[in-house]
Amino acid sequence: MNKEKIILGMVKDFAKNEIGDFDMEIDSKRRIPDDLFKKLLHYEFLGLNVPHQFGGLELPLTCISDIIETIATANASVAVMLEGHIKTVYQLLRFGNAELTNEYMASALQSIFAFAMTESTGGSNPSFIRTKAEKMPNGDWCLTGNKIMITNGGLADVYVVMAKRTDNNKLSFFVVDKTMSGFSVTEQEKFIGLKGVPVGGIALNHVIVPEYHQLDMTNYDKLSIADSAHADARILMGAVLSGIQKHTLNEVINYAKKRMAGNQRLYEIQAIQRKITDIVTGYRTTQLLYQKAAQLRDQDADDYFQIATMAKAYGSRTAVQSGDDAMQAFGAYGFSQDFPIAHLISDARALEYAEGSVEKMRIEISNFEVNR
Ligand SMILES: Cc1cc2nc3c(=O)[nH]c(=O)nc-3n(C[C@H](O)[C@H](O)[C@H](O)COP(=O)(O)OP(=O)(O)OC[C@H]3O[C@@H](n4cnc5c(N)ncnc54)[C@H](O)[C@@H]3O)c2cc1C
Numbered sequence: 001m002n003k004e005k006i007i008l009g010m011v012k013d014f015a016k017n018e019i020g021d022f023d024m025e026i027d028s029k030r031r032i033p034d035d036l037f038k039k040l041l042h043y044e045f046l047g048l049n050v051p052h053q054f055g056g057l058e059l060p061l062t063c064i065s066d067i068i069e070t071i072a073t074a075n076a077s078v079a080v081m082l083e084g085h086i087k088t089v090y091q092l093l094r095f096g097n098a099e100l101t102n103e104y105m106a107s108a109l110q111s112i113f114a115f116a117m118t119e120s121t122g123g124s125n126p127s128f129i130r131t132k133a134e135k136m137p138n139g140d141w142c143l144t145g146n147k148i149m150i151t152n153g154g155l156a157d158v159y160v161v162m163a164k165r166t167d168n169n170k171l172s173f174f175v176v177d178k179t180m181s182g183f184s185v186t187e188q189e190k191f192i193g194l195k196g197v198p199v200g201g202i203a204l205n206h207v208i209v210p211e212y213h214q215l216d217m218t219n220y221d222k223l224s225i226a227d228s229a230h231a232d233a234r235i236l237m238g239a240v241l242s243g244i245q246k247h248t249l250n251e252v253i254n255y256a257k258k259r260m261a262g263n264q265r266l267y268e269i270q271a272i273q274r275k276i277t278d279i280v281t282g283y284r285t286t287q288l289l290y291q292k293a294a295q296l297r298d299q300d301a302d303d304y305f306q307i308a309t310m311a312k313a314y315g316s317r318t319a320v321q322s323g324d325d326a327m328q329a330f331g332a333y334g335f336s337q338d339f340p341i342a343h344l345i346s347d348a349r350a351l352e353y354a355e356g357s358v359e360k361m362r363i364e365i366s367n368f369e370v371n372r
Helices: 003-029 034-042 061-074 076-095 098-104 227-258 270-298 304-329 331-335 341-350 358-370
Strands: 113-116 132-135 141-151 158-165 171-177 183-188 199-209
Touching: 003 034, 003 061, 003 076, 034 076, 061 076, 061 227, 061 270, 076 098, 076 113, 076 141, 076 158, 076 171, 076 227, 076 341, 098 171, 113 141, 141 158, 141 171, 141 183, 158 199, 171 199, 227 270, 227 304, 227 341, 270 304, 304 331, 304 341, 304 358, 331 341
Parallel strands: 113 158, 132 158
Antiparallel strands: 132 141, 141 199, 158 171, 183 199
16 A cells, blocks of 8 residues: 555544544534644644655645645544645645745644735725735735635634735735834634634734845746635535535434434435435546546646635535535434534535636636636
């Protein structure tokens, strides 16, 4: 058995024994228990894509995304917290210079990273963000602005922040850490899904960062600057959505095997079988899409972005639909907060916005095809 299969086997045991039992508690208490968080650090979940030279596991994306799916099968909030961290680490690895990577990469093993693009004036269209980066006479950058809806916002120590440069009006990314003067945490969102992962704002009040904290994207022409981070993130989100659907499927099958409707069990009724069929088809298709995208990305193929986007766009819709089918199959218990179906729907629904709204992703999938 190869190393990646062994790791995945260990993650399956960890997810089942250490995360699954806390699924309902994470939703009701709106937080990941401290002990579980410590275990995630202890077992190096923050180092999945960190290079060996900095002490990380440096796993391929095919393996990392399968790990994320496995974790999301137990609890989606934990998986999304890791997704927010991993995509930011990728962004730093791809576009950070050696000095910046050396400064921050080792800390990625123990502290959470976050990616901050969205503002009240710029969600789907980042050209309208107001955070500005002003070049100072000594070459440093002065950042000022407010970010909202950031996964791990408030929890993270390190942020990759999108700002508009005042010298050329172009969008650029800068690495900011929470110890810098002028950095503060603002409001947490009261989202109705993914309740265990903090999603919140940060404020930058004349935060001074050195020139080498700017990510270098001068030779980057593959995608728009905003989509540079979405590319990896959508594969990971496809994996989260696959996990949510697997979780939903497990719940429905367990329930349908136990629950009697008159003299037959639920799973023997054709209407319920149809729901199970639709759920498993959505789950398997999402899984195939994200796994294919991850494979292409590991091979550095150019066209993985379209399939990654399909994994998230298709996966988020089928995950919501699967939740709805499951809710119906459960009867009125599906509508109760004592069962996990309600939070599975809300968790999936959050991913129709995060990493690009479904509407925006449809435009991108179509544009990619038309301009191929
Ligand atoms: C759980 C969660 C985690 C998130 N994490 C992060 C994060 O880590 N970092 C970060 O920067 N942001 C994050 N976000 C924010 C997310 O990226 C935005 O919600 C998303 O980009 C949409 O922006 P908006 O909410 O401002 O919607 P708006 O841009 O205001 O759009 C409103 C509606 O109009 C539609 N729309 C807008 N423009 C068009 C168009 N041209 N054509 C068709 N339809 C259009 C949208 O699809 C949407 O339905 C997160 C959001 C959620 C829910």
